[in-house]
Amino acid sequence: MKAGAVFPSTRRVDVVELAEPKITSPNEVKLRMLEIGVCGTDREICNFDYGTPPGGSEFLVLGHESLAEVVETGAGVKRFRAGDLVVSMVRRPCSHADCVACRSGRQDFCYTGDFVERGIKECHGFMTQFVVDEETYLNPLPRELRDVGVLIEPLTIAEKALIQVNLVQQRLPWGCPASPGKSAHYCHRAVVLGAGPVGLLGAMVLVNSGFETFVYSRSAKPNPKAALAESFGAKYISSMQYSTEQLVEQVGQIDVVYEAVGASQMAIEVLQVLGPDGVFVFTGVPRHGDPVSVDTDLLMRNLVLKNQMVLGTVNAGPDAFDAAIRDLGVFYQRWPAAVRALITGRYSIEEFREPIFDRSGIKNVIVVNGNR
Ligand SMILES: NC(=O)c1ccc[n+]([C@@H]2O[C@H](COP(=O)([O-])OP(=O)(O)OC[C@H]3O[C@@H](n4cnc5c(N)ncnc54)[C@H](OP(=O)(O)O)[C@@H]3O)[C@@H](O)[C@H]2O)c1
Ligand SMILES: [Zn+2]
Ligand SMILES: [Zn+2]
Structure with a gap:
């Protein structure tokens, strides 16, 4: 064979x-x-x-x-x-x-x-x-x-991340005020960095969980990945067209960042605009490049004074596989064309x-x- x-x-x-x-x-x-x-x-x-x-x-x-x-x-x-x-x-x-x-x-x-x-x-x-x-x-x-079904394994990365975000946020009152007909996360805003398969599957998980979801990635609009993200309810913002400050103007308070870009400098810039009580999830594995300077005082002040969490996540366990199999079924019913287009x-x-x-x-x- x-x-x-x-x-x-x-x-x-x-x-x-x-x-x-x-x-x-x-x-x-x-x-x-x-x-x-x-x-x-x-x-x-x-x-x-x-x-x-x-x-x-x-x-x-x-x-x-x-x-x-x-x-x-x-x-x-x-x-x-x-x-x-x-x-x-x-x-x-x-x-x-x-x-x-x-x-x-x-x-x-x-x-x-x-x-x-x-x-x-x-x-x-x-x-x-x-x-x-x-x-x-x-x-x-x-x-x-x-x-x-071949999308299950890459989807487990986002599922493991969301399981951890929900666990971590049990440290504070995190649920949105009860509102009939609204999903659990209707008051939360998530930014996904990167519009590759890891980012787009992460955006699907977040949209499906009720987050107002923004995909912040390089290519200018219009482009096929932006169109795909918007077809299932995320909003696409190009980092070539909008700075991180302009991203915050459009999004408002950022509660969750799901990094799927592998570009450390861009990711750290966005970490600097994470909102109060926010969680920043790193999934990217950057190639080792030249060191860049970062405002470490600002980062540390934000982490402390805004109760922020940063977590890295790799691979996935049985709970994330179960969630991915369940959710891919839901996504395929909700957005069949978008799932196929991945x-x-x-x-x-x-x-x-x-x-x-x-x-x-x-x-x-x-x-x-x-x-x-
Ligand atoms: N933690 C884990 O278990 C795990 C598992 C698998 C993969 N990963 C990691 O996840 C990351 C994403 O994987 P992928 O397969 O989705 O990657 P990909 O297909 O290469 O997609 C990366 C996306 O990020 C965008 N991008 C790249 N550099 C950028 C920059 N400097 N500024 C703004 N946007 C930028 C690209 O924009 P364009 O569309 O314009 O090119 C593209 O949309 C990688 O770092 C990979 O190593 C982690
Ligand atoms: Zn892979
Ligand atoms: Zn071991």
Whole structure:
């Protein structure tokens, strides 16, 4: 069977032939991979900035955003049977007995850094025709989400962020005054930085939760990402057209920032205009660049005098996968065209390098099995 792989030692990115995997223990499930999403992490791995093959292998099979169909189950598997659709979790626990996060099934909060990640760190990914995985890492996906289920994994990033924002804000009276027919967050304003897949999915989560949601990103209007954001009820503001001061004039008090831009200078500028009691969530992983100067007195005064919170978030746990599967169903009912429009290109496994090296579109997908 074919797989998309990267050879870091020889700096090669190529299709490889692998033997089809077999179930070897009762809790395993054999999956026919359907679609694999491509993202910036794959791009970094293929630029040899990131990514580690499993021990003893000279290559790493790519792919961490997956959608698959169960073809066979081990004797002990209870939750799945052949034909079910599933989305796999990416990160697998470290082996340290004292890592309470991993020992509690929350390897997304691993303390040691010795976790492995499928398609990223020391474990082959999903960009291949068949995969055998353990039942515990699989999430069932309703059949109605077959066409867009590959968006679940990137959506979990925003879901984990919102779960944490809601937990953190239990520190204060945060609920909006009760108002018949209005959603829980109708009085809150959120700014999403960046209009890539992570930002747009984050904006969908926020709009759907009732936040008045603004997407603040580079490209001037009109552009397809701005049109997409506005089609599901967010407002788009271009950072090329409006400064952060002008952003605040348009938004008013900013209660939540969901950063999905990976540009640290722009993000820190927006942190400086976060409102009282606000939460700023960082998801971006910037490349290391030249140091820039920041008004640290202003930042620290704001954090203290305005009771602000800053949190970083990576990967996602089972609660975020459950939320993503539930919410993608809701989004697909509410905004079917917008959800479909997030997937801008579908490629065969032989063409997998194209969407990795060409940055156009929003979410590009490798169709491993099934129709393109
Ligand atoms: N924490 C996690 O678990 C996790 C998981 C996956 C990804 N990420 C991170 O999330 C971030 C976003 O990912 P993505 O795949 O959505 O990225 P992407 O497709 O590259 O999109 C980035 C967006 O930010 C905008 N942008 C870039 N630089 C900007 C600047 N200086 N000022 C204003 N806007 C700027 C781009 O604008 P244009 O549209 O005009 O180009 C684009 O809309 C990345 O940093 C990635 O590493 C985090
Ligand atoms: Zn990804
Ligand atoms: Zn751990």
